[in-house]
Amino acid sequence: MVKLRHYLANLSTIMLLCLSYSSHAVPSFAASKVNTIEICAGEWPPFLSESLPEQGVIAHLIRDVFAQANIKVNFTFLPWGRAFHDTKKQKYAATAVWMFEQDRANSFLYSEAVLNERFVFFHLQSRPFDWRSVNDLKDLILGGGLAYSYGAEFDKALEAGIFEISRVNSSVQNFKRLTMNRIDVFAEEQSVGYHVLNNELADIANKITHHPKPLLINQSFLLFPKEGGKSQQLLNIFNQHLAEFKKDGRYQSYFNGLDRGDYRPAKTPHD
Numbered sequence: 088m089v090k091l092r093h094y095l096a097n098l099s100t101i102m103l104l105c106l107s108y109s110s111h112a113v114p115s116f117a118a119s120k121v122n123t124i125e126i127c128a129g130e131w132p133p134f135l136s137e138s139l140p141e142q143g144v145i146a147h148l149i150r151d152v153f154a155q156a157n158i159k160v161n162f163t164f165l166p167w168g169r170a171f172h173d174t175k176k177q178k179y180a181a182t183a184v185w186m187f188e189q190d191r192a193n194s195f196l197y198s199e200a201v202l203n204e205r206f207v208f209f210h211l212q213s214r215p216f217d218w219r220s221v222n223d224l225k226d227l228i229l230g231g232g233l234a235y236s237y238g239a240e241f242d243k244a245l246e247a248g249i250f251e252i253s254r255v256n257s258s259v260q261n262f263k264r265l266t267m268n269r270i271d272v273f274a275e276e277q278s279v280g281y282h283v284l285n286n287e288l289a290d291i292a293n294k295i296t297h298h299p300k301p302l303l304i305n306q307s308f309l310l311f312p313k314e315g316g317k318s319q320q321l322l323n324i325f326n327q328h329l330a331e332f333k334k335d336g337r338y339q340s341y342f343n344g345l346d347r348g349d350y351r352p353a354k355t356p357h358d
Contacts, residue, residue, distance in 0.1 A: 123159045124180040124321065126309075129167035133282040133350045134202065135183060137164040140353065144345045145184055145202055148338070149309060155328040158321075177315050184307035195310040196318055199326045204305040206237060207297040208272040209280055211265055216272055216298055224250040230261040230273035237274050238303040258283045266291050274302055278345060286352055 126149065128135045134145040141147035142162050150160045162183075165173065174182035175194050184201050185191060208229075210216040218224060221244035229252045236242055245252055253270055255261055258280060261273040273280075277297060284292040309325060311318035332338040344350065 122157060123161060124153070125161050125163060125178075126181045126183055127163045127165050127170040127174055127179045128183045129170050130164055131279070132286075133278055133345060135162075135164075137162075138352060139350050141350065144341050144350050147350075148332075148341045149183055149201065149325075151337075152325060152328045152332060155331070156324045158324070174310065175312055177312050180315065180317070180321060181309050181311045183309050185310050186305050186307055191310065194313055196313055196322050198309040198311070198322060199329055200306040201309055201329070202307040204303075204307060205277045205301050206274055206303040206305070207277045207280070207299070207301055208274055209262070209265065209295055209297045210272045211268075212294055212296050214271070218298065218300065221249060224272075226250065227271040228253055228269075230255070230264055230270035232256075232258070232261075232275075241274075241302065259287055262288055262291065262295060266294060272298075277301075282351075285348075 128146065130136050131143075132139055133143055135143040141150075142164075146162050150162075153160050163179065170179075170182045171185075171191075173179060186204075187197060191197075208216065208218065221240060224244070227250050229250055231237065231252045231254045233254050233256055235254075244250065253264075255264070258273075258275055261270065261275070262280075262284060264270045265273055275283075280297065284295060311322050315321075329338070
């Protein structure tokens with residue numbers, strides 16, 4: 088009987104330790120069943136797009152991170168402004184992905200960084216280009232997107248008249264202007280630029296390259312509405328599992344796949 092009491096006492100201690108550990112763990116919705124959340128995003132291939140394999144590399148990553156906590160993610164694609172507005176009104180659990188701005192932080196909880204955007208200068212293969220500082224851009228005509236900032240240092244140099252920037256609505260237009268020598272270089276996110284070249288401008292893609300020095304590296308985040316009842320819980324879950332992905336190498340494997348072309352549009356029979 089004494090041995091039995093010792094056994095039961097030890098068992099109780101083990102159970103209390105387990106309960107104590109679980110109370111400090113990041114909460115999950117329910118381990119016994121799959122839970123579903125809705126996330127909205129804008130079109131931004133190859134990172135996010137309704138028409139791409141896995142809906143783009145970032146959608147794939149986010150979906151798999153949540154899957155580790157037994158949470159299924161459905162993506163809805165909307166114009167960016169509506170995605171922001173509807174998520175703020177808690178129609179969606181989160182919206183992907185956004186750079187940090189203080190105004191947004193008033194309404195949203197920011198995840199850990201999901202994506203490092205790498206902006207580079209694209210130029211013609213036939214026109215060698217090198218730069219180490221913004222002063223090396225002197226007297227050049229740069230191509231850019233409408234109302235887009237490429238960082239404080241860039242904006243300051245532009246205001247000082249070190250170089251000119253000619254803005255148009257799309258990357259396709261800017262790449263075409265490069266081939267016609269209407270601009271000297273074009274600033275664009277590296278993966279986005281090559282996605283456009285390979286899938287929309289294959290006839291000129293081999294004429295264009297990029298300079299390896301980044302102009303700007305931006306981090307982008309998953310945003311959860313502050314007023315959402317489960318936002319803090321979802322944020323904690325996502326951050327914990329994202330950190331695990333980064334630590335064990337799974338995170339980088341998605342971007343290795345992006346470089347291999349895993350997220351290019353599926354070819355149709357007539358392609």
